[in-house]
Amino acid sequence: MRSILYCLFICSFFPGAFAQAQDTPRKLISVLIVDGFSNHDWKQTSLMTKRILEESGRFTVSxxxxxxxxxxxxxxxxxxxxEEYDVVIQNTNNIQNPALRWPRRVEERLEKYVRAGGGLYILHSANNAFPQWEAYNQMIGLGWRPKETGYALEIDSAGRIIRIPPGQGEGTNHGSRFDAVIHILHRHPINEGYPEAWKTASMELYRYARGPAENITILSAARDSVTGNIWPVEWVVRYGKGNVYVSSMGHLWKGDTYPISYRCIGFQTTMIRAAEWLGTGRVTYPIPANFPTGDAVSVRAESVKLAY
Incomplete structure (x- = not known):
């Protein structure tokens, strides 16, 4: 009976799970989450990310x-x-303690992994990390950096990208979290089939994210609730033969417990599809019927907590 109830639970919230059970079993995509320090709640972030991915039926996560x-x-x-994994999810952030860095041998190992074709997912505040690591800046394209460091990319009302040179504008910052309308700028396997605009709950929008901004494709953007300016939300970067996905979605602060930002159906679906694309180069995970629209968020019930 417990097995039947669990199956019904999974199928209700992840429509692709039942469909997959009827198909020929697929090879699971192997994912490694790297954590250990951050000014955010990295323990809960890692465990919830692991559960979201594994519940989709497409991943095994370490x-x-x-x-x-x-x-x-x-x-x-x-x-x-x-190199033993299809996808690496970076969930460390040393913004409050710059001396706390990975050993150089580990940095080099990640650089080699991505250059050789590995997939790297930069989860929310992980793009705040490691400003002195040159290759990391190249891999993430844009990060939380001071005004003098790198280009910022702003989006005008026609959807064109404006490159703001170092020293102009501001250093990276954000306002209060708000229900942001995500506008698709570039169609990609990750967002194929999404509505042109959809609303995500309680998101931090990074203003003036800065970096080399090379080999970068902006997938989506949102209008700042205070200034009205439009800034990137998600982007992908080509680094060697590998791909990197970066998003400011996925905020989970200390003291939060299964916050609405993580219960967002749009966020969960995008996380699954981005990880699948990084690991295989294609996306098969279906868009659920309750995916958010441009007018309303769509979230899992607060009582339906991910076990961790």
């Missing part, structure tokens, strides 16, 4: 937790084997 302090003796043995 977690590698880095030491959390500069002088931790565990750094000597921490050496995640990125």
């Amino acid at each position: 977690i590698s937790t880095a030491p959390g302090t500069v002088d931790d003796t565990g750094w000597a043995s921490w050496n995640p084997e990125f």
